[in-house]
Amino acid sequence: MDKDVEKGWFRMFCSEEEVDRILQPKNAYDYLLSKRAEIIADHARYTRVFRRKAMLSDNWSLEKSFKKNHYKDYLISLPVVDSERCQSIAYGDMFTNEVNGFAESNKTWGRIIYLNESLPFFMKFCNLAIFDFGNQVPHYVKKNTLRIAARIILKSEAMDFSLDPRGILPAHIMNKIINPIKFEMQFIAGHEFAHHLCNHFDNTNVSKQSFLTIGENDYSAHIYTPSQKNEFEADIDSIMRPRYNGKEYSKIYEAAIIWFLSLDIADAIQEVTNPIPAYKKSHPNAVDRIKNIVENTKKPKNLNAKMLSRIQSNTEKMKEFLMEDLSLYMDDYEKYGSIYFDKPNTEWRGAELVDRVDY
Structure with missing residues (x-):
């Protein structure tokens, strides 16, 4: 894909600084950001959702839209020696098939821990x-x-x-x-x-596995299986x-x-x-x-x-x-789509929101 076209696609839901990081990753967190952006760009519904989020925010960041407090709150509760042992690991939520979390062994960026977004x-x-x-x-x-x-x-x-x-x-x-x-x-x-x-x-419990399948698109990584x-x-x-x-x-x-x-x-x-x-x-x-x-x-x-x-x-x-x-x-x-608590215009549902009109 032409670089300018590719940049334009990612600009729909990423900041300019993030687009550069996605196209030229320099560390594990850039790589993680690029994988998220790739998945979003590949799927129209994800693209619409994140583009809409970006339009509603005055200071939008794709990376910051993925919460990290659950990792940080655990890490700051560890004894110092254990916290230091974890500093080499990148972490963040990801789109995935897994109900549980998982860890990737990446030859370039090291060990990365994910939880399902x-x-x-x-x-x-x-x-x-x-x-x-x-x-x-x-x-x-x-x-x-x-x-x-x-x-x-x-x-x-x-x-x-x-x-x-x-x-x-x-x-x-x-x-x-x-x-x-x-x-x-x-x-x-x-x-x-x-x-x-x-x-x-x-290395004995690492294998290449699919971590996400949506339609015809399949995403894989080298994943640990304890x-x-x-x-x-x-x-x-x-x-x-x-x-x-x-x-x-x-x-x-x-x-x-x-x-x-x-x-x-x-x-x-x-x-x-x-x-x-x-x-x-x-x-x-x-x-x-x-x-x-x-x-x-x-x-x-x-x-x-x-x-x-x-x-x-x-x-x-x-x-x-x-x-x-x-x-x-x-x-x-x-069947792909949305279901609700109740029928439209009821106490537990409220007014019916129309796709592509109200959001």
């Missing part, structure tokens, strides 16, 4: 579906939010939630489902760094190694349990849509990972055990519903 959205809708709100949230709304979460996993839901949020939530409910996500993401980021700190990464034993160890290390105070430790511990309950739903979706033989699975099942945490970490003094028990019970019920719904309406789950 769609995870916070999956967590938000999953939390709304499985948290206990009594009678405050209608059951049909919870079912629809779980359908959205499932479609995020299947990559059939349009990733334009910042422009079209799918519905309206009361502030206290929004806060309840959003607050744990910071700690869920921090735990997963810590899990990936834990693989590095526990010496789980070496053993299931390593996965259990990294879960424990992510919680126990940082120097969290009592309140922080409790938040991380609870978030890890909530995350694995959500992951149990994601695993169930995969079992229905794309079953993987047990001997080929790279990660232990989510329920065993919860058991591992309960048995091998210190229980927080102020653990909200009743809350977690209710969420676990709700998860089982909602998962049962979802498995039946998937078996009956699979075509609806695989």
Whole structure:
């Protein structure tokens, strides 16, 4: 592609300084930025979403639109010697098939840790579906939010939630489902760094793998695949190694349990849509990972055990519903587009937003 044409394409959703970095990467973070930009440029919906975001911002930066606090908050909680060991690793969220995080071994730029850019959205809708709100949230709304979460996993839901949020939530409910996500993401980021700190990464467990498939486009990298034993160890290390105070430790511990309950739903979706033989699975099942945490970490003094028990019970019920719904309406789950909490002009939906008109 002609350089001027290529620059013009990236300018739609990147700053001028970022365009230069994308075309001539000089470090791991430039490389990471270029991979994100390449994926966005390859897909019309992503291009529209990020172009719209750029138009709405006075000081737009593609790189800064990808949050990094979950990595940084983990790193600053580490003992100094461990934090220094992690300084050679680049990190950032990426568009990916993986529900879990993963690490790339790049011959030019070194080791890079990624979390799926769609995870916070999956967590938000999953939390709304499985948290206990009594009678405050209608059951049909919870079912629809779980359908959205499932479609995020299947990559059939349009990733334009910042422009079209799918519905309206009361502030206290929004806060309840959003607050744990910071700690869920921090735990997963810590899990990936834990693989590095526990010496789980070496050349014997690196292979070229696809990390994202959208339509006919496939993106690959040399990715580490630790053993299931390593996965259990990294879960424990992510919680126990940082120097969290009592309140922080409790938040991380609870978030890890909530995350694995959500992951149990994601695993169930995969079992229905794309079953993987047990001997080929790279990660232990989510329920065993919860058991591992309960048995091998210190229980927080102020653990909200009743809350977690209710969420676990709700998860089982909602998962049962979802498995039946998937078996009956699979075509609806695989059809690309958007679904909503409720019908237009209702309390839980608000006015209908028109694609290409309102956003």
